[in-house]
Amino acid sequence: xxxxxxxxxxxxxxxxxxxxxxxxxxxxxxxxxxxxxxxxxxxxxxxxxxxxxxxxxxxxxxxxxxxxxxxxxxxxxxxxxxxxxxxxxxxxxxxxxxxxxxxxxxxxxxxxxxxxxxxxxxxxxxxxxxxxxxxxxxxxxxxxxxxxxxxxxxxxxxxxxxxxxxxxxxxxxxxxxxxxxxxxxxxxxxxxxxxxxxxxxxxxxxxxxxxxxxxxxxxxxxxxxxxxxxxxxxxxxxxxxxxxxxxxxxxxxxxxxxxxxxxxxxxxx
Amino acid sequence: xxxxxxxxxxxxxxxxxxxxxxxxxxxxxxxxxxxxxxxxxxxxxxxxxxxxxxxxxxxxxxxxxxxxxxxxxxxxxxxxxxxxxxxxxxxxxxxxxxxxxxxxxxxxxxxxxxxxxxxxxxxxxxxxxxxxxxxxxxxxxxxxxxxxxxxxxxxxxxxxxxxxxxxxxxxxxxxxxxxxxxxxxxxxxxxxxxxxxxxxxxxxxxxxxxxxxxxxxxxxxxxxxxx
Numbered sequence: 001x002x003x004x005x006x007x008x009x010x011x012x013x014x015x016x017x018x019x020x021x022x023x024x025x026x027x028x029x030x031x032x033x034x035x036x037x038x039x040x041x042x043x044x045x046x047x048x049x050x051x052x053x054x055x056x057x058x059x060x061x062x063x064x065x066x067x068x069x070x071x072x073x074x075x076x077x078x079x080x081x082x083x084x085x086x087x088x089x090x091x092x093x094x095x096x097x098x099x100x101x102x103x104x105x106x107x108x109x110x111x112x113x114x115x116x117x118x119x120x121x122x123x124x125x126x127x128x129x130x131x132x133x134x135x136x137x138x139x140x141x142x143x144x145x146x147x148x149x150x151x152x153x154x155x156x157x158x159x160x161x162x163x164x165x166x167x168x169x170x171x172x173x174x175x176x177x178x179x180x181x182x183x184x185x186x187x188x189x190x191x192x193x194x195x196x197x198x199x200x201x202x203x204x205x206x207x208x209x210x211x212x213x214x215x216x217x218x219x220x221x222x223x224x225x226x227x228x229x230x231x232x233x234x235x236x237x238x239x240x241x242x243x244x245x246x247x248x249x250x251x252x253x254x255x256x257x258x259x260x261x262x263x264x265x266x267x268x269x
Numbered sequence: 270x271x272x273x274x275x276x277x278x279x280x281x282x283x284x285x286x287x288x289x290x291x292x293x294x295x296x297x298x299x300x301x302x303x304x305x306x307x308x309x310x311x312x313x314x315x316x317x318x319x320x321x322x323x324x325x326x327x328x329x330x331x332x333x334x335x336x337x338x339x340x341x342x343x344x345x346x347x348x349x350x351x352x353x354x355x356x357x358x359x360x361x362x363x364x365x366x367x368x369x370x371x372x373x374x375x376x377x378x379x380x381x382x383x384x385x386x387x388x389x390x391x392x393x394x395x396x397x398x399x400x401x402x403x404x405x406x407x408x409x410x411x412x413x414x415x416x417x418x419x420x421x422x423x424x425x426x427x428x429x430x431x432x433x434x435x436x437x438x439x440x441x442x443x444x445x446x447x448x449x450x451x452x453x454x455x456x457x458x459x460x461x462x463x464x465x466x467x468x469x470x471x472x473x474x475x476x477x478x479x480x481x482x483x484x485x486x487x488x489x490x491x492x493x494x495x496x
Binding site: 015016017081082085088089092093095096097098109119120123126127130131134135138143158159161162163165166167169170172173174176177181191195198199201202205206207209210211213214215216217218220221224225229230 | 277279280282283284285286287289290291293294295297298299301302303304311331334335337338339340341342343345346395396397398399400405408409412413415417418440444447448452455
């Protein structure tokens, strides 16, 4: 396998949620969007006000998905990835957290109180903010653009290599796994029988996959070494990403907001 | 810092993405086979053993970060746990605990301990104790018996993690034994994983026996807590 895989693996085969559109949000510097994501998470968890998380979703995250013109993809990702998990957490916590006083409903061992209901909603909404802020970030930021920008700001280029090449290798590995599963099934491997049979199926599936991919490691190492991977000289960039004044103002504004929340939290508790 | 540079040679940097992809691929095969385990950190343990604890830490953290960024954002908050798994695997391998079947079982148990200790605060503070996995039902049951959240989460994880992490470590060891010595020698710490002389089936059976005893012990502890 060759490392300079531009031709072999076009963009769409790379693993990412990124949707290519023209929008203000897409044009922002990746670091600005990353700051926004972490600011949203920190504010949701630090704010002393109960409704902050819900407000952030209604007033910031959901409108921003329209600004970024990814509202449909955002809604779909939130529905598919987030709604089941947060819904489960909300229901389980409402019923099973200890310490509620005001009983609303009781059936056998199920006991719903207004305190645990409030607590469950708070946790679920915070997780919703955390994950959906990341979804919005990933929908509007290309992984390579993020890595280029962070490398320019001092992230070791080896780390950038690891992240970008992992995003390429995972889909390859998955298709390889599918091939191996199909091949072993055609030779009569039982992948749907009893528990012991399924345990035994693990080795003939995992073995070829792992050994096959580990053998490639050495070839890859030689290939990127030959392209100056470990060279200590400063590297140049193929694409220049703009970092405007607006970006800087937004970033400092967000930092200020987080500090303000932290202050409010300390003040009120 | 010299050893750190030695641990991160070019083979390490190239192995890390492959190890992360192994984590993902095996994790999905396990789901396909409907086994009651995760086995999603075999690659991490592999890197920790043969490239040192810091490389293991990095692989684990990046594994969950990338998994979170590209496939399922719910995996993201757990990246410190994955990091600890790689770190502990590396430390154990440095201490010579990755050289025979029964020693690998000990390594697996220590990895599980690390995962439980680092995972509990995340579970309690970020998720309020009940997370979105199947084990939440056990936690909920323990809460019903009157335990506080921290000890309910701790005992849930103690029930689940050792079995998973011991199997993970054993599989990683089996993979390393299947690789040629010439290949393993190119990584920073090949001496960590060279099997001791006198390996045989008896040792494997002893290792499996130890696992069963540990599982029974865990079950006993849980029954004691509940009773």
